[in-house]
Amino acid sequence: MATTDNSFDGLTEHCTDCDTDTLHQVSVQIRTESLKEENAEFSREPYRVAECQRCGSRSSQRMNNA
Template structure:
C-alpha cells in the first residue's frame, strides 16, 4: 500500500525497477477497452496509473474488476 509523503507532489511506493521505495506520480485514467466502435461507449474503465519519478517506470492497474 502506498504511503503519503510529507510533500504534496506524489506518493512513495515500491518500484520494481529501482527495487526500493521512490516518489511516484499517481493518477486515474479512464480507458476504453473495446475495439468495436459501437461498444466503445460501454467499455470505459478506470485505471490507476503510477509513474516512478526516479526511473520513469510506469504501471497501471484496472480498478474495477467486475
C-alpha cells in the same frame, strides 16, 4: 503500499525497477477496452496509473473488476 509520509509532492511506493521506495506520480485514467466502435461508450474502465519519478517506470492496474 502507498504512503504520503516524508513526501510532500507525491506518493511513496515501491518501484520494482529501482527496487526501492521512490516518489510516484499517481493518476486515474479512463480507458476504452473494446475495439468495436459501436460499443466503445460501454467499455470504459478506470485504471490507476503510477509513474516512478526516479526511473520513469509506469504501471497500471484496472480498478473495476466487475
